[in-house]
Amino acid sequence: MNAPMLRRAGSATVVVLAAVLIVVLGWAIPPRAAVISTDRLGPESGEPVSGYLDRARESLRANDADGHWALLSFTSGITADRIPEYSAGLRISQVDYHVAIDRVATPITAIGVPAGDGVAVASVRSAAAKVAAEQTYDDRSTRVKNLVAARLAAGCPCVVGIVLYGTLDQLRNLAARPGIRAVEALPADASAGVFAVSPLLPEQTESASPTPDDGPVPDN
Template sequence: MPDRRTLPLGRIALGVAAAALVVFIVLLGVLNPPRKAGVFTDRLGPEQGEQVADYLARARDSLSGTDTADHWALVSFTEPLVPEQIPPNSGGLRIAQVLYQVPVPRVQTPLVAVPVPEGDAAAISSAESAAWLLPRTSPDERATRITALAAARLRSGCACTVGLVLRGPLNGLRNLASQNGIRAVEALPADAVAGRFGVVPLLPDQLDVALPGPNDGPVPDQ
């Protein structure tokens, strides 16, 4: 008579197979750990609420170094530019994005970033593209009027260029930073990846703290 404490061979084999599967899964996880989702913390421009003086010092520090690699960099201006002024204020460096915001007293207008191909003509004509990139629908009547106003002024060639994203070496960026009309040039490390960093320019009317202005003023018809 068989010992009732002895497990049948089939159940033993099933237990061994299950244990082997667990070991295999553990080894698979050790040898091929799951990839962590990318966390992209690079940013060009002041943090919201940052003191402007602190940002200007931080931007200057970002241009120190002796490497000759190209860096992504943000240029912020003392005054908004008309499109024809973009090339003379790029230091001859590759323009990757043109940043537009239509200035209206006590009205918050949208910031529009326009990617541009190489060449001065593309940068100059990018204001029309900025107008097309504005949202076609808005949540309320005031926002609709602001968007329509911004689009009309961009198409008219307004002085609405508030920043540029450039690509160039540190010495070229330092030369640009010393040019009249340039308020700040901030560079990312050379290993920063295109499309994986945020961009918020220092606006000309942000004098003490980098915060949005009031949005309680009347919206002009044009």
């Protein structure tokens, strides 16, 4: 067998051995199963507000001393600098922003944050930048995006919810404070970051239904 043929045979052998190694490793180290979670904080779409408020209160009734992830929804939006007034020093993982405009659909902007009140307060800048960077495809959505980003950048009272971590006693104390509409807790075994969040918006008084989108978009 000449040299070129030997080189080709050697290459083929290497390819076969590599394929066998991949198969063996696949058996020895099976792929990690995807994390699937049905945990959710906030009302379901269309859920009556009274029913959700009852559910939120019920979620705080247990007597364990474990930490729980929870959603705090406000009676009316607050400015980001006031977040520490309502979080009572608890660990915050997400701040939810919503710019309410009469009969104009606007997005809920969720900003994940590391520990510390300072980063939660500063998250309004991230919210404004996130909205400003979104792609739009028609004049109305462009005008809505620009208006929402401008109001967030100006520090509007648009914080509508925060996700935080505390014991049920701590969460019950928060729920009793003025300005807090609801606190809903997940079970203690819920994993961080693998649950859905949809805050109860201040303007949702009857049901958690989408805002009509048939009104004029203001200039500012």
